[in-house]
Amino acid sequence: MKQFVVIGCGRFGASVARTLYGLGLDVLAIDRNEDVIQGMAEFVTHAVQADATEEASIKALGMRNFDVAVITIGSNIQASIMATLIAKELGVKYVVAKAQNEQHAKVLYKIGADRVVFPERDMGVRVAHNLVSSNILDFIELAPDYSIVEVSALEEWEGKNLTELNVRARYGINIMAIKHGTEINISPTATDIVRKEDVLVVIGHNDDIQKIEQKA
Ligand code: ADP
16 A cells, blocks of 8 residues: 655645545654644544654655655745655655745756645636636646536537537547536447536647637
């Protein structure tokens, strides 16, 4: 089983740690604040008070045995950079770090972070898309220009099969899945029919997805 360490247990870090633990995974939570650690203790496998910028204390926690480290120190950029560098140098295989801005992200990648996340920015994008178009239920950015979105079936799509909809030619998007209530069809075929209140999971270029948003 994979071993996870979450460094910095603010709102984002605590949520990551608790969710991983809730999924049955082994999670070590580290924070320099003793009160934070006491609050985390019952929601993770181990909670330890330590300063992530002190290499010796982090090394003593057996860092090299962890498969994944999630560095979620956000407000203190210097500490976030040091913690990422130390985790990588101590041999953690996969390091995910939270960045405050693009420059911070650039440095994190340079020193070896395998993935950089921007929780506030990404959630802002998702909420905004949902607000602009009530048909867009969720929005995940895949690459700068491509996304996956969950879109409620447009009225004009109801009762038509995928060949008739021909969304690939008309909108340049691909339908990955069709959700009908609690059922989900993850390999829709040309003859599958879109019904009222279905939710389609589509992938495409942001410009093409925007055309659907505007129609909705
Ligand atoms: P959020 O916005 O997700 O709440 P914060 O940046 O406010 O994120 O919280 C970061 C957490 O990281 C805090 O609980 C803080 O005590 C912890 N932290 C900050 N610096 C260090 C450090 N050097 N070592 C360990 N934990 C740290």
